[in-house]
Amino acid sequence: MNRRSFMTAAAASAFAPALFTARATAEAAINYDAIAALRSGLNENTSQVMSTASYMMDVLGPRLSGSPGIRKSADWVVGKMKEWGLTDATLEPWPTDPTGTNNGFPRGWANRKFYLAAITPNAFPITGMSVSWTPGTKGLVSGECVLVTELDEKVLKEKYAGKLRGKWILGQTPTVMRAQWDPVAKRYTKEDLDALEIPARPPETGTPPATPPSPPNLQAVAQANARNAWFFSEGVLGVFATNKGHGAVNVQGGVRTDLPDQQIPRINIEAEHYGRIARSVQLGQPVVIEADIQNDWFDNPEMFNVVGEIRGTELPSEVVIIGGHFDSWHAATGATDNGGPCAIALEAMRLLKANKTPLKRTVRVCLWNGEEQGLIGSRLYVAQHFGGGRGVPAPGNARGNIVPIKREHSRFQAYFNLDNGAGSIRGIYAQSNAAVAPIFRSWMEPVRDLGMTHVSPRNTGSTDHISFDNAGLPGFQFIQDPLEYEPKTHHTNLDFFEALQPEDMRRNSVLLATFAMLASNHPGKLPRKSRPPAETPPASPTPSQGP
Ligand SMILES: [Zn+2]
Structure with a gap:
């Protein structure tokens, strides 16, 4: 072990009282030998990150919340964690929802079969996918396409009542696409990263003009849902929608509480296929589409998080x-x-375990x-383990009431999250926690x-x-190179293994393991924000994604 390793705060302060700063203390605790060992994760011959990723993506497949697929993947991950020697590797069930809605997942859903093709005037296969939590077709069906772009219910009824039975609906005008003038994949330049270090600030003088809160767009969603309900009552075969383009189609979810047999099939298709069909219809050429789509439903699916750990040697109850x-x-x-x-x-955990990295905290x-x-x-999880955030749904409150702070809240050290694609980690957001920034800077120095x-x-x-942030706990997300995330892979039919860059994946596993180790061995608790933050609404509560 390096002589500088694990120097205590007291020792550091006795050494150089004038320099006893957060950064100096953090630097003193950096175990350079352990970081050097974790760097074995950069070696493509010994790293397992790409083989883990391949098995998860290629063999086990998509992991829609509440689907059999996510359960199958989770079981495999638990097995891997056990194989690597992690402790308490398990599926931790979500706490029971007293309102009986299974924490928002009364039903699980999975697509089993997807066949969609134009048969007249020309035959061609159509790329697409059902919106999750919407039904498939009743066996093999076929029908003509009708372009219905009207949203207003009165207009819809006047124009189309009784005319849509057995038809497919093209529910929007075709996407007007531009060439991909900008590179699809992007790494951050030094200038991009420097700009992220500057806090956002208001204008120099005067009161900034009031910006209306960003629209919850609930009206549009409600209108789309009402329109779909009317289409259902008219006996249509299904509704097609589109987005993105250039081969990418974004497909998310419908309303999870809607009953399977009381809604229409909703299918998102590639913009280029949608455009071809819609323009043919506009030219007066009937397009007949055939489909056989089978979607399965599962009542009250088991909901869980996947957990595993390496117990700390000195402060095992701190995490x-x-x-x-x-x-x-x-x-x-x-x-x-x-x-x-x-x-x-997972690879970061494997590296910590395989290298016998010294860890004070769990x-x-x-x-x-x-x-x-x-x-x-x-x-x-945060509500159940630490308190301070919102727990299980309460009557009339699907997001739950604030749970009182628990003892474990004070034993918590930090949470580090990865979810901006898999591009190389270039830094970290301090999440308005000014006191933690110098500590993170010292941790980045060796890497x-x-x-x-x-x-x-x-x-x-x-x-x-x-x-975590909403519960007053230090929770952080890394700055990552965007690569092809927004234009191409985010929530699309193109989000496959090929989009993972092996060198970025290996670097990230070493960086995440390093940060986990340094947080575990930090001489004291990481500073917390002095005031609890205003609660940030959840990211994508997407009740529905429109037509
Ligand atoms: Zn995500």
């Missing part, structure tokens, strides 16, 4: 958590969102379920050569660290 969400959408295998990052977190990996439906798994160089003071949102 550092690393992780990300385990659930994915279902049109691909969810490689960048968020299977690849799960493989990174390091736990938590892979969350139900993130895509509004950070549900992490929120329930600067791996490209992790910046601490942004800003908040970043929309994923599971928010469940």
Whole structure:
């Protein structure tokens, strides 16, 4: 062990009282030998991150919350964690929901078969996928397409009542697409990262103009749902929607409380196929589409988070958590969102265990379920283990009441989340916790050569660290190169293993293991924000994604 390792705060302060700062203390506790050992994770011959990712994505497949697929994947991950010698590797069930709605998942869903093709005037296969929690077809069906872009119920009834039975609905105008002028994949430049280090600030003088709160768009969702309900009552075969383009189609979920046999099939298809069909219809050429789509439903699916840990040697009841969400959408295998990052977190644990990395505090990996439906798994876990956040649903309050702070709240060290695709970690968001920034800077110093160089003071949102932040616990998300995430893979049919860059994956596993170790061995508790943050709403409570 390096002589500088584990120097206590008291020793450091006796050595150089004038320099006894948060950063100096943190630096004194850095175990350089252990970091050097963790760097074995950069070796492509010994790293297991890509083989873990391949098995998860290629063999086990998508991990939609509440589906049999996520259960199968989770069982495999638990087996792997046991094989690596982690402690208490298990599926931890979500706490019981007293309102009887299974914490928002009264039904699980999975697509079993998807056949969709145009048969006249020309035959061609159509790329697409059912919106989850919507039904398939009643066996092999076929019908003509009708372009119905009207939203207003009165107009719809006047124009189409009685005319849509047995028809497919094209529910929107075709996407007007531009060429992909900008590179699809992107890494952050030094200038991009420098800009993230500057806090967002108001104008120099005067009162900034009031910005209306971003629209909850509930009206549009309600209108789309009402329209779909009317289409159902008119006996249509199904509704097609589209988005993105350039081969990518975003497919998310419908209303999980809607009964299977009381709604229409909703299918998102590739923009180029949608455009071809819609333009043919506009030209007066009837297009007949054939489909055989089988979607399965499962009452009250088992809901759980996946956990495993390495017990700390000195302060085992104090905990550092690393992780990300385990659930994915279902049109691909969810490689960048968020299977690849799960493989990174698992590899970080394997590296810590295999290298016998000294750990004072317990390091736990938590892979969350139900993130895509509004950070549900992490929120329930935080409420149950630490308190301070919202717990299980209460009557009239689906997001639950605030749970009182528990004793474990004070024993918590930090949570580090990965969920912005699988691009290389370039820094970390301090989440408005100014006191933690110098500590993170000192932790990045030994790994600067791996490209992790910046601490942004800003908040970043929309994923599971928010469940910790909302409970007054230090929860952080890394700054990562975006790669192809937004234009191509995020929630799309193209989110496959190919989108994972092996070198980025290996670097990230070393960086995550390093941060977990340094947090575990830090001389004291990481500073917390002085005031509890205003609660941030969950990321994507997507009740429905429109037409
Ligand atoms: Zn995600």
